[in-house]
Amino acid sequence: MSVRKINFGAGPAKIPEEVLLKVQDETLNYENLGVSVLEISHRSKEFAVLLNETKQLLRELMKVPDNFEILFMQGGGSGQFAAIPLNLKGEHSYADYIVTGAWSQKAAAEASKFIEVKKVFTPAKPYVTVPDQDSWSHDENAAYLYYCANETVHGIEFTPRAPPTNVPLVADISSNFLARPFDFTNHGVVFGGTQKNLGAAGLTVVFVRKDLIGKEQAVTPAVFSYKEMIANNSLYNTPPCGSIYITNLVLKWIKNKGGVDAIYEMNLKKAKLIYDIIDNSDGFFHCGVDKRFRSIMNICFRIGGPQGDESLEEKFLKGSLERNMISLKGHRSVGGIRASLYNAVNLEETQKLAEWMNEFETQK
């Protein structure tokens, strides 16, 4: 294991060692078939078992209600930015969007090709907080109310209360997928790519409430149609077989760890370790995000003041590399440091980062 670096990347991100070792072990010979899982038909008996088991694991671990279908799609989280209005517009003319950071902003921009997009408040830039829900303007005629549960670039994690009407919530959980318990109440569609918390890139899991299926716009491509995907048990075309396989192993890993409650408890501990250092540093480390909405997955901060001192940040990143820690640089649009503490990043690894932050602060 000594060759392994500590990976704080935002995505594709760390995959648990146990999972990678299992993949290595099975690469030449999957389930005694004499071939790899990457080489078998997606319509084979063996793949059907894998696919259905993966769905079942998701249903069990996330307590997915019976009135939701689970779809395995492609096109990433970004594909869903288009698929959502294509599938949910129905007779509606617009959808409401909660824009709290880069990803919901991107989702709103893409959706506007297919439906009129109304933002429920004017996004406050820089993205550091979410205005009080009572001040939002949204109404019962919207096709849905969209939000991003964790803004990966800006480090904002947030869940709206139920809309006042039965407008379904649509949630992008790409970067906090199975990192905390998720309540499906009031939701219509929940989706996430798997490359942050659930394995490799290429697979997008979509949870769709059954009564919302069948309202798609006529131009909806079949690969983006929830109805088509359900009718074919996600096998309308060749699915990302390898990514489904890896997600299957990651789900079993989560189950072995005690499920999502145990994972959440650990994630809280990890995040607290880093935020406490930031908060006790007299402003040397600075996280501008409103404390009520701080992400436990992506901790974004500056060094040397609110605007950041780039030479200090540079030095911090260099020292991180020397200590075997990689991918701590903040997203290019915000700068600074971003520590992504996804499920696979363990407490010991987080402690290494904490030690380095403490050491760096005393060197100043």
Ligand SMILES: *Cc1c(COP(=O)(O)O)cnc(C)c1O
């Ligand atoms: C990474 C990410 C996406 C986009 O995923 P792609 O697979 O690159 O399309 C969307 N939303 C959030 C919150 C993300 O973190």
